[in-house]
Amino acid sequence: MSSRRFNVLLWFGVVGGPLAWAVNHVAGYAFGLAQCDQPAARWQLPVHGWQVALSVTGTLIALAAEAVSLKVFLDTRGADNRPPQGRVHFLSVVGLTVNPLAMAIMVMTAVGSPLLTVCQQS
Numbered sequence: 001m002s003s004r005r006f007n008v009l010l011w012f013g014v015v016g017g018p019l020a021w022a023v024n025h026v027a028g029y030a031f032g033l034a035q036c037d038q039p040a041a042r043w044q045l046p047v048h049g050w051q052v053a054l055s056v057t058g059t060l061i062a063l064a065a066e067a068v069s070l071k072v073f074l075d076t077r078g079a080d081n082r083p084p085q086g087r088v089h090f091l092s093v094v095g096l097t098v099n100p101l102a103m104a105i106m107v108m109t110a111v112g113s114p115l116l117t118v119c120q121q122s
Helices: 003-036 047-076 085-115
Strands: none
Touching: 003 047, 003 085, 047 085
């Protein structure tokens, strides 16, 4: 595998899940604003459906990033800790750590979003 392709895969493994969560969060916030701001009759968005679809898509991306991180981790497990192999192994550990957190947040959003009412003020 070429060095450039390996670097792209490595960085996808590190930032894939958190970036998918960020897109999910910003899009969900934008859909909520579009639905709840005046005039509300102009936007009739199925906010819950969109939120679930975004969360499922983001979770799949985070799963793919987790798989890439695991593959890199296993490939560099026996390498010495000096750069650049030490950095690659460290970044794979970072990916293995942050992707499950992003997945958990997106799964909770997919499960909890349909249970909440849209546009309820506290």
